[in-house]
Amino acid sequence: MALNPSPFETLTPSQFTTFTIPNTVNRRCHLHTPLLRIAVLDSPSTAGGGASPTIAAIIIPEHRETDWTFSTEPGHLQLLFNNPNVSRLILIGNNINPNSKPLDYVRTVVDPVVESVDKDKIELELNGLVIALHPRLSFVNGVPKPLFLTYEDDVSVRVIVDRLNGPFVGEFVVEDVELENNEFRRRLNNEFRRRLRFKRMPNLIQSQVVINPSDMELGLKSLRSMKKVKFEVDIGTLVQPYLTPMVSGISLIVAPVNDRNRLGFTPRALCLGVGGGALLSFLNSKLGFEVVGVEADEVVLNVARRYFGLNDGKSVEVVVGDAMKSVEGLNGKFDVVMVDLDSSEARSGISAPPLEFVKKSAFRAVKSLVYDHGVVVINVIPPNELFYETLVQKLQDVFHKVYAVDVKNDGNIVLMAMVSPVVVVSDDRECAFLTRLRAMVSGSYMDCIVEL
Structure with missing residues (x-):
């Protein structure tokens, strides 16, 4: 026909x-x-x-x-x-x-x-x-x-590890991928990652972590078919492009956090949006934070525990629920609040945070959970210039100062809102927390933070 x-x-x-x-x-x-x-x-x-x-x-x-x-x-x-x-x-x-x-x-x-x-x-x-x-x-x-x-990416092998359905996110997959880093026909030193993708927004990698197979000589497909081969999840490396810039926002509060550490207090972080839990695991294991995470879908949390190395317990707590409703019910204060929430509506394009979060009332609720020296860090994917300008203006209306760093990855920008003025470290050599942070996070992002 x-x-x-x-x-x-x-x-x-x-x-x-x-x-x-x-x-x-x-x-x-x-x-x-x-x-x-x-x-x-x-x-x-x-x-x-x-x-x-x-x-x-x-x-x-x-x-x-x-x-x-x-x-x-x-x-x-x-x-x-x-x-x-x-x-x-x-x-x-x-x-x-x-x-x-x-x-x-x-x-x-x-x-x-x-x-x-x-x-x-x-x-x-x-x-x-x-x-x-x-x-x-x-x-x-x-x-x-x-x-x-032409559609091109660096995935040379992809293996579906699990396929699930969550009450909030819908259908999603956990997949292991081999990323090709070398010249034609060479496969040595390729990277292996575990990824989380939702069907409602399939082009967006929700979470990813480095995985290290025990035998690097074999391809990923061969490894997955071998029942006794194990993959170790590397929770000490952040590979999602915007996560390192988000962590760099902690550099704005290194002086008070260092002082609290010296007095025997453990810094606290709240993460709105958990996904695979890479950010929670990193803040806890590498920077010594007590972490509370809020995730809307319990099935996603179970996947984070099973496949992405999230080990919630005494120093890592996870709460199932809507981010904003959970914020209103949380007790205690935090040194930093990390906001990693994206729109659930594919027709609006990939954007973050969701529109319902871009309100002064929402920002005031988050601000109430932050210590006077604290910072709120937000991953932003603006669908248009007006969205970004509105977000910045509302943050400036609620917080003392707003800072930004360009992620240089598909339009991501990380915003940092301070409750009070930044306390400058008098001597970098005397600030143990700053030394620890610089050892874990690229200094280039910390040096590129600008005031808006």
């Missing part, structure tokens, strides 16, 4: 369509199923639908067809958000049931030159299909030239 292009002749905000067509591609090394699955998504914004809209296509990497990034509408939406100038994004891949559970993935090792030639030839064969999926506006100046984008 011939493709009916009429549904695609106009751009309709957020219109999502999937269908299958016979596979007529001659080079079957990549697109090999009898039918091809096509997914078409129009941007939620009409800003890209002007006189010359940009229409782009991505050929789904082989063996990743069931990855939620490519098989779900939220994943497709995030790919579109990552290319903000694109008005319509078309995904083309092998027809594998998108509702199938995510499969293990091993990247096929191919000579880069051969791979590039094959890619060009496949795209040439798909030109007619992609052109047929262009809106009428694209033909004003003649037949458009198809634009193909």
Whole structure:
């Protein structure tokens, strides 16, 4: 049956369509199923639908067809958000049931030159299909030239460790990945990480930790198939890009924390948002904090204990519940409050913190839990400039001073709100806590903190 292009002749905000067509591609090394699955998504914004809209296509990497990034509408939406100038994004891949559970993935090792030639030839064969999926506006100046984008990441092997469903976060997976760091065909010294991903926001890595297999000579897939091989979780290394900048915010309170340590008091940290628990484990094991964590989903907490090395007990306490409601019910004061909460709504894009948290009442509630010398540290992914400016202004209205450090990773910014003026350390050599902090955290982030 011939493709009916009429549904695609106009751009309709957020219109999502999937269908299958016979596979007529001659080079079957990549697109090999009898039918091809096509997914078409129009941007939620009409800003890209002007006189010359940009229409782009991505050929789904082989063996990743069931990855939620490519098989779900939220994943497709995030790919579109990552290319903000694109008005319509078309995904083309092998027809594998998108509702199938995510499969293990091993990247096929191919000579880069051969791979590039094959890619060009496949795209040439798909030109007619992609052109047929262009809106009428694209033909004003003649037949458009198809634009193909390439999806690339550093995952060479992915193995699904567990697949679960939480009452708050929904379906999610724990996966072990091998990250390729070396030149073509070399696999020595690659990194191994354990990751937590939610289906509702599949392109976002919620948590990740370094894992160290006992035999580095074997690939991750081989290791996972060996029942007696164990992976050790490294809770002393922060690999999530924004976590080290968040910890660097503690540098603003090193003097009072050091004084409290000398008097025999243990510093306290509150973490709103736990995920895999990497931040809690680091603050406790490496910086000596007593830590309280608040997580909305108990299933996620159980996963953090089982797979990510979270060891809650005497000095690490976890509370199940809504972050803001739990804040109002907590007792005692904290030296630092770490806010790592993201939006649960995929259609708004990846953003943090959620809109319901960006209120003066919320900031006042958090401030009430912080010592006079304390700091509130917030991971921020602003969806737009207005969101960021509003957040900063409301923090400035509630707190004494607000500081920031640029994470330099997909728009992350870490904000730090002080309850009172920063106490400057008179002699770095006499501040044992500062020495400990610098040994654990890159000084480059601490040196880049600026007042807003």
